[in-house]
Amino acid sequence: MLNSRTRRKSLKNGVEILVRGTVQGVGFRPFVFKLASYFSISGSVINTSDGVLIQAIGSEIFSFIEALRSEAPPLARITEFTYKPRDQVLQADSFTILSSMATDSARANIPPDISHCSDCFDELNDPENRRYRYPFINCTNCGPRFTIVETLPYDRPKTSMKCFTMCSTCESEYLDPYDRRFHAQPNACPVCGPQISYHDNSGNQIACQDVIDAAISAILDDRVLAIRGLGGFHLCVNGCSKQAVEILRTRKNRPDKPLAIMVKDLDHAEGLCDISALEKKTLESPEHPIVLLSPKLTSVLAENLAPDMCHIGLMLPYTPLHHLFFNHPDCPEALVMTSGNSSGEPICTANEDARDRLASIADFFVLHNRDIVTRVDDSVVKQSGSQMRTFRRARGYAPEPIQIAATLPELIACGGGLKSTFSLARDQSIFPSQHIGDLFNLSSYEFYQESIVNLMRLYEIKPIAAACDLHPDYLSSRFAEELGLPLYKIQHHHAHAAAVMAEHGLNRPVLAIVMDGTGFGPDGTIWGGEILQADLTSFTRIGNLQPLELPGGDAAAQEPWRMALSILHKICGPSCLDSDFLNTIDVIKRTTIVQMIENGLNAPLTSSCGRLFDAVAGLLGINMVSSFEGQAAMQLESCARKALTNDWKDLLIEEMATVDHYLRQENTQRWEIISSEFVNTLLDDISTGRNRSAIALQFHSWLISCLSRLVEKLSVITGISDVVLSGGCMQNGLLLEGLLFSLTELGLRPYTGARIPINDGGISVGQAIIGGLQHVSCSTNEG
Numbered sequence: 001m002l003n004s005r006t007r008r009k010s011l012k013n014g015v016e017i018l019v020r021g022t023v024q025g026v027g028f029r030p031f032v033f034k035l036a037s038y039f040s041i042s043g044s045v046i047n048t049s050d051g052v053l054i055q056a057i058g059s060e061i062f063s064f065i066e067a068l069r070s071e072a073p074p075l076a077r078i079t080e081f082t083y084k085p086r087d088q089v090l091q092a093d094s095f096t097i098l099s100s101m102a103t104d105s106a107r108a109n110i111p112p113d114i115s116h117c118s119d120c121f122d123e124l125n126d127p128e129n130r131r132y133r134y135p136f137i138n139c140t141n142c143g144p145r146f147t148i149v150e151t152l153p154y155d156r157p158k159t160s161m162k163c164f165t166m167c168s169t170c171e172s173e174y175l176d177p178y179d180r181r182f183h184a185q186p187n188a189c190p191v192c193g194p195q196i197s198y199h200d201n202s203g204n205q206i207a208c209q210d211v212i213d214a215a216i217s218a219i220l221d222d223r224v225l226a227i228r229g230l231g232g233f234h235l236c237v238n239g240c241s242k243q244a245v246e247i248l249r250t251r252k253n254r255p256d257k258p259l260a261i262m263v264k265d266l267d268h269a270e271g272l273c274d275i276s277a278l279e280k281k282t283l284e285s286p287e288h289p290i291v292l293l294s295p296k297l298t299s300v301l302a303e304n305l306a307p308d309m310c311h312i313g314l315m316l317p318y319t320p321l322h323h324l325f326f327n328h329p330d331c332p333e334a335l336v337m338t339s340g341n342s343s344g345e346p347i348c349t350a351n352e353d354a355r356d357r358l359a360s361i362a363d364f365f366v367l368h369n370r371d372i373v374t375r376v377d378d379s380v381v382k383q384s385g386s387q388m389r390t391f392r393r394a395r396g397y398a399p400e401p402i403q404i405a406a407t408l409p410e411l412i413a414c415g416g417g418l419k420s421t422f423s424l425a426r427d428q429s430i431f432p433s434q435h436i437g438d439l440f441n442l443s444s445y446e447f448y449q450e451s452i453v454n455l456m457r458l459y460e461i462k463p464i465a466a467a468c469d470l471h472p473d474y475l476s477s478r479f480a481e482e483l484g485l486p487l488y489k490i491q492h493h494h495a496h497a498a499a500v501m502a503e504h505g506l507n508r509p510v511l512a513i514v515m516d517g518t519g520f521g522p523d524g525t526i527w528g529g530e531i532l533q534a535d536l537t538s539f540t541r542i543g544n545l546q547p548l549e550l551p552g553g554d555a556a557a558q559e560p561w562r563m564a565l566s567i568l569h570k571i572c573g574p575s576c577l578d579s580d581f582l583n584t585i586d587v588i589k590r591t592t593i594v595q596m597i598e599n600g601l602n603a604p605l606t607s608s609c610g611r612l613f614d615a616v617a618g619l620l621g622i623n624m625v626s627s628f629e630g631q632a633a634m635q636l637e638s639c640a641r642k643a644l645t646n647d648w649k650d651l652l653i654e655e656m657a658t659v660d661h662y663l664r665q666e667n668t669q670r671w672e673i674i675s676s677e678f679v680n681t682l683l684d685d686i687s688t689g690r691n692r693s694a695i696a697l698q699f700h701s702w703l704i705s706c707l708s709r710l711v712e713k714l715s716v717i718t719g720i721s722d723v724v725l726s727g728g729c730m731q732n733g734l735l736l737e738g739l740l741f742s743l744t745e746l747g748l749r750p751y752t753g754a755r756i757p758i759n760d761g762g763i764s765v766g767q768a769i770i771g772g773l774q775h776v777s778c779s780t781n782e783g
Contacts, residue, residue, distance in 0.1 A: 014043065014057030014090030017065065021079035022109040022400060023052045023072075024154040025185065027140035029097050031073050033177045036095035039064040043092050047100040047153040049460070050107045051080070057090040075114060075141065075286065079403055079429070097177060100153040108153060110146050110458055112396050113230055113376065115288035115318035117142040119180065124320050125327070130169070135321040136194050136370065140184045142286070146399060146434075147231045147374050148186060152458060156185045160371035167192040186370075194370035196321065201359045211366060216328045218364050219335070224248055226340055226354055226362035230319055231376030231395050231434075232347035233340025233354050235361060238332045242302040245336060249304070251361040253343045257628040258306035260290045260313035260378065261334040264326040268333060269314055272299045282381060282388050287396030288318035289379035291388075300333055308622075310638035313380060318396075321366075339377055346437060346447035349375045374454055375447065376434045384733050385740055387754050391731060393421070393761060398434035399455060402756065402765060404502050406536070408772030412452070412463040412483070414476040415764035416492065418517075418629065419728075419757070420444075422452055422476070423764040424461045430502070430768045431459060435761060438629075439475040449479070467771025469495070469763070471520035486778075488771035492519030493530045494539045495766030496726035500758070501536060502769050504724075504751045509535045511542075511711055511720050513739065516727035516760070517557065517610030517629070526550065528608025528727075531671070531711065533718055537773050542718075543671040543710055545612060546570075547605040549597045556611060559625050560632040561585050563611045564618030565593050566603075570676040571683070574598070581619055581683070609703075609729045612675055616699050619682065620692050630728065637732045640696035644734075648697070649741045655705040656712075656742065662702075663710050671714070673706045697734075704738035712746050725752040728759040 019028070024047050032045045032054060041058035056064060069081055116124075120137045123129045131137045138144070148159045156162060166174060170189050173181040181187045188194060198211045208214040215225055222244040225236040235252065237244040239261040249255055263269050266280060273293035275283070283291050292311040295301065306312045315337070317323045325331055339347045340358060348354035349372040355365065380392035390397065408425040415422045420439045424431040433455055436448050456462070467488040468480035480487055496519075497512035512532040521527040521541075529545030549566045556562040561582055568576035577590055596603045613633035617623045622639055623632035662674050678699075685695050715721055723743055730736045730752065743750040756762040 013086040013088060014055065015061060015065070015083050016086055017054040017056065017068070017081070017083040018051050019054070019068070019078060019081055020051035020107050020109070022075070022077035022111050024108050024152070025111040025145050026075035027073045027180075027182075028052055028076050030140065030177050030182045031071075031076075032068065033095060033097055035064060035067050035071070039067070042095055043090055044096045044098050046098040047155065048108070049152045052108070055086070055090055055092070057092060073141075075111065077109065077400065079109070079401070097183075100155045109401060110149055110152070110154065110399055112146050112287070112398055112400055113144050114142050114286045114396065116320055116323070120320070121323065124323060131189055133324060134190050134193070135196050135319070135324060135368070136186070136188055137320045138184060138186045138188075139180045140182060141180065143184070143186050144230055147372050147376055148370070149458065150373055154185060159185050160373050161186050161188070164188055164193050164370075194368050196366060196368045199355070199365040199367055201355070201362055201364065203355045206364075212324045212328055215364065215366055216325065216330050219244075219332065220330060222247060223363040224251065224361060225364050225366060226348075226358045227321070227366045228351065228354065228368050228372075229321065231372060231374070232349045233358065234337045235340050235358070237336045239305060239334030239336045240300045240302055240332045242304055245302045245304050248336065248338070248361075252338075255627045256307055256631060258309055258311075258313060259336045259338050260315060261301070261305065262315050262317060262322060262337045263334050264331075265316060269293075269316065272296060272301060272334065273312065273314060276383060278386070278388060279383055282383075283314070283316050287379065288316055289381045289396055290315045292380065292382035292391070305336070308635045308638060310641050311382070315378065337378075344438065344441060345443045347375055347377055374434070374451070379435075382731070382733070384736050389752070389754050390757050391759060391761075392419070392435045393432060393757055394435040397755075399431055399458075401429040401431045402502060404428055404430060404769060405505055405507065406769065406773060407776075408768065409465055409775055410461050410463050411465045411467065411768060411772050411775065412456075412480075413764040413767035413771060414466060414468040414480040415767070416469045416476060416760045417471070417474045419760040420448065420476060421761050421764045422448070423768040424455055424459060424463070425768040425772050426459070426461055430765055431455065431461075432756070432762075432765055445475050448476070465771065465775040467767040469520065469767070470522065486775060488767075488774050490767045490770050491522060491539065492763065493527060493532060493727070494534055495763040495770060496758070497532055497534045497539070497724050498536055498766035498770050499756050499762040500724040500726050500751055500753050501534075502765055503753055503756050506722060506724070506751065507536060508722065509533060509718075509720055510722040510724050510751075511714055511718065512539075512724045512726065513707055513711060514727040515609035515729035515735070517608055517729075518606070526604055526606035526608060528606055528610055529612065529673075530607065531707070531714065533714075533720065536769055537777065541670060542714060543673070544607040545609055545673050546675045547607045548611065548615070548676075549603040550606045550608075550611060551593045551596045551603045553602055553604065557614065557626070557629070560614035560618040561624045562593055563615035565590060566597060567612075567615045567676055567679050568619075569594060569597050571680050581686075584621075585624065609727070613729065616679065616682065616696070619679070619686065620695060622692075622696075633729065633732065636696055637700070637734055639693050640700050640734055643691065643693035643697040648701070649738060652701060652705055652708070652738055652742045653745055655701050656709045659702065659705045659709050662706050663713070671710055673710060678702050678706075700732075700734045700738065704735060704742055707739060708742040708746060711743065711748065715748055721748050723748050723750045725750055726758045726762070730758045
């Protein structure tokens, strides 16, 4: 609040206002102009690389300032709002919008890509409108942003729209502050803007009267289409045709992994899936992510879209082109819309690249001629408890920053190996990248490097330090080493915990339950089922799941029967080979694995929760060989859900009273949850023919109860009541919701990720805050 003297000075000379955050490309300047007109304010507003700068004078200046802060456009995100009195009187008799200006630093945020708005949708479907059925209709309130911008400030000459000269009508809209297309950088129409075209898989353009009509005909013939979209290509087939889905799976080398679908609108979605009020709101939100939903038992959907899974990914059309497909009278009720790539590679963005890489998958191509500057995949979210939780942060969300209380140096956090992201940091902002993917091949690594260069250029961040995972063999860790900067190697599970702490603004010590597939420990072993006592710069490992041998190393994650045999060997030694369990696996293979375990040959110990899920899935005969990461655990959850009752959470409290004998404190004072003893009881249930789903649910309940009971004990010992939950296994809704419920019932305060993924897509955020604070501490101590 300004004092009275400052207020008088402000009223006399005018004021300079700087607004930072997501305030460019979201209609902020027209909003300022209209407010200035309403309050009779004179002055100017300008986009700069540093933010939006406003010079203003008038008798209602403080009402104007308050309205700027409280009535900002819905897509705007203000992170910093400062104003100061002018030293000299502002000479202005009207309010003007000035041309954008580059400044020394880029502090403005880049807006994410946003789905079409209702006004544009109405125009798209209005035969009298000049943009009727135009695939690139947009305005200040919707359309492409991050995927087309090359540098700040966000203006047309600095986007991939620079090669499209606006016609006089579009230019008139663009220059009119009262038009909703005022300074809408992608503004275009059929006369002057991008166009779509239809091609065969040799790249030859096919002459056709209507591209959409030709594409729908191909879809109905069970052909595969490659469609160039907002942030890359989609591969599209009829989602109601089992044969079409199978063709796509075969060509894409994706035998089992679920495929996302797109449907026309919310009414059609409700006909296919059970949808909560929050899920409906999210489906229709400006971000339009893929939402993981429970499909109805009977529907027109192809049965091989998500085999043996309890959820299917569904999204609504988020571009005008999508709507043109669904407006066609013969369009199937659901279209598969999966990433336009070969399995394990980044999505294609350029037309030539797509024709080279997707020719063996797609029969036809729907192309357009607007360049995609930044490739961005679809985001994935899921409701767990009362909140939507982000599993893949990309279109609609990236590159929005995460605001934190601490002040960080300019830094790069390089992420991990699976579901990789990186983050840039500066001051009180962390900028997580879009989802990159698994960094296990050259093309993904090139995408990773390309994205780092792009985001550093956009935000003009020049890191003075770097952070990476403790694992020395991750490509992201090697990249960090090669930067030649002060490097902070962050333990994987500590980074998971810190990401949740950052999201919730926790700066006091916490207990962290981190359950995932793998993470390199400081002791050189493979962690993955951890309870930590942690703060934002350090941690202590105070509990873990019982270590099991990992026969064959990474091969064990691909063949769950190996982990099933490992835990069988833990229970009954060499006689596990005489067991009736796993008798579908060749005896020579089983004998070899037992020999590896007993001789300590390529069978390192792991406390991984993911591998424990694999072991149980193998013993139950649910999955012996996985075709994608996490498959066995997802199938185990799906199986368990079939046995759910309304009171299953209440029974967890009773279960907790019976699990103390599974909790043991070793000489190191660290606690262990002895999973082999519980699995032994499961073997009895399997042998007596108990229902498989009931056994799967019992396993979940046991794990939740053991973790909750152990954390209750540790809370008493440490005096800490805040508990953070993270790691890829927490994507399991039963595990996460059960822990949130039981920990709350015990009087503890559980926290988990919502905006930041709790899988490995979030660890770069944790690395940024830990590495940044460690760097500040080192610099302070050295000083």
